[in-house]
Amino acid sequence: MLTIKMALRNLRRNLRRSIITASAISLGLGLLMFSSGGTDGMTNRMIEKGVGGSAGHVVIQPPDWQEEREARDTVPGSDAVADKLGATLPEAFIIKRVFLDGLLTSPQAAMGVSVVGVEPEREARVSEIDEKIIVGTYLDGDGRGIVLGKTLAESLDVELGDKVVLMTQGEDDLESRLFRVKGIYSFGVIELDGSYAQIELASAQELLSLGGEVNQISAHLPSARDTEAATATVQAAFTGAGVDVLPWQRALPGLAEYVAAEQGEIYVMYFIIFFMVGLGIVNTVLMSVMERLREFGVMLSLGATPGRLARLVLTEAVLLGFLASLLGVGFGLLFNWPLWTTGIDMSAMVGETVEVSGLAMDMVIYGDLSAAKTLFFAVFTWGLTVSAAFYPAYKAATLKPVECLQHQ
């Protein structure tokens, strides 16, 4: 109790320095939380876009389908698998897709395309493509519609309502079908706008003679943070079923690598910033020890042990760090508020849409700061403050009484 009492009073003794030090720590934490919220918001948005449009948080595919993505390689008993997946993950939204590559021809031109067969009503709930339609409408279940990108439409020189022929490898021979351009979309991303199209799932199954089977059944979770647990649950449920169960990170390795690289860069930046903050704290605490040399000499003379002096210095850091971390969390929540409510519109600086790893990212940044991360940052900041006091505490513990008493 004496140590805590003295520590609190010592912090109050030089109130200006304590406030300045606590402010530096808390503002650093607040900015860290702001940066993390914005970065995680962008990253999670990127994951949602990528996962939503091309896979799912958890996907079920034929064994080893990920490497070759052979269109005629399907999940046996796809409907039953989809039903079982829905029962295993009641909170998830289940999507079925067929993926094929082919040649899309018009009277004027022919282009290689990647085509996905989808259930339009369900697909519209996880993908943005229906919102990006600039001409016509999204697929509506009539069976002969195709939606394609603006750049592809221009390459084929087709407009809304025009006919195109999709040719692909069927069961035994090349198969082709006539489709009518139902809608033209624009993401502002060359890859998506220039070589990608969607048709209805039944049309794709018919074209490839798949019956009712599909290449991929995906589960879309309320949050990407639930992926790991959900994957484990599905893997357990489908053990021995002759399918691959993959998290999105393995279904979309390019996106996963990009996200990991981004996270790595961010954490390096955090380390550098907090290393510098830590050095500042070391200097401040050391200065407070050196200012009290005589006082420490007196305490040693009276019978205080070197360990008690070290504990006093560390207790001051514990209290200061705790208060600063609390304040920092407050700052962090305050700084994140605009990210949570209105977002921060960066489009004036970088344009409305920016391509990132093949995805079209809107430049209004919304924050996503988890309670777990907030707690981690707060505890880390507290720990950093205490760690920064170790050296000054060691110096205090190794003081020689007579030298301290001679100090002015």
Add this chain to the structure above:
Amino acid sequence: MTIVTVDNVTKTYQQGKIVVPALRGVSLEIEAGEFTALMGPSGSGKTTLLNLIGGLDAPSGGRISIEGEDLAAMGSAGRSRMRLAHLGFVFQAYNLIPVLSAYENAEFVLLLQGVPKAERRRKVMAMLEAVGLEGMAHRRPQELSGGQQQRVAVARAIAAAPSLVLADEPTANLDTKTGVALLDTMKQLNREHGVTFVFATHDPKVMERAKRVVRLVDGLIAEDARIEPARAMAAAG
């Protein structure tokens, strides 16, 4: 009973390339109940000897023991424990802990010793009363005069009933009247409670009250005289 034994102690300091001998071979014993003044000009080794007796520094040669325990055999933590158990200090610059009140300063050593709260309170209030500061227990050092701070320092030094109080120039920063009052208080504690005091001092007022004067010159004892018996004989005669 002998409290302090100093046996042929030397102390040298290195100042750059120059070796400065502060003590050149000092031997003496301090008995319980003494009121002893170490006197001598600046640089004679008074404060050095006091610091060595207090275990705040280590001699270059010789041996010092407190109540039979050799200081050289103790580590720094051991010397801290020895000071806590046996010694009290009064410094020239008062050296009260600024964030603690007068009461808390006087209580400090008792807290370190783990004395229960009720007993601490009883002892501290008794000591503050003995030095005339019972009404100022809750004041911080910056709210006390120099003399009052030094009284608190005396209360702190004796609250735990140490075997020995070491006082380094305790009256140097006080005016005459305050210094006299402080010395009279310490003398009263010596007389009524048997507290042993050793002073390092220039102040002739200390010498007037001392039972024994040890005069140091250039790191050696030049004179070691017991005064009180002579004073008592003179008064009777």
